[in-house]
Amino acid sequence: MQHPDATPLVLTVEQAAKRLGIGRTLMYALIASGEVESVPIGRLRRVPVECLTEYVNRLREQNTQLPAAA
Template sequence: MQYTDAIPLVLTIEQAAKRLGIGRTLTYALVSSGEIESVQIGRLRRIPAECLTEYINRLRQQNTQLPAAA
């Protein structure tokens, strides 16, 4: 298996926001609330790429569990 730089292991808030298609402010709010997991590397806050996938999977599960509108 060959290492590639195409998908970084950790993302900045801005990179994560861009990948999710949302704003930076909302991304900060999701990180602050714990909805999206993040790590601190020195003084920097980073979001592991797999945490975005986990967040999206949780959203999908929540949407499928909503009752149908009558």
């Protein structure tokens, strides 16, 4: 029996890239640089869904802190 909340807690790197609308290579680069957090599960690398939200929120904050273009 499946749990009522079947929303995944973690995504594959490919799924995370798709959620952000970016390529797999860029997603791996964001993980390698530490900009997006990932966790090991056994021999697999997974991206917690909330880490994608945190990354996008940081991008939004950075964007609002930039001086307006003249």
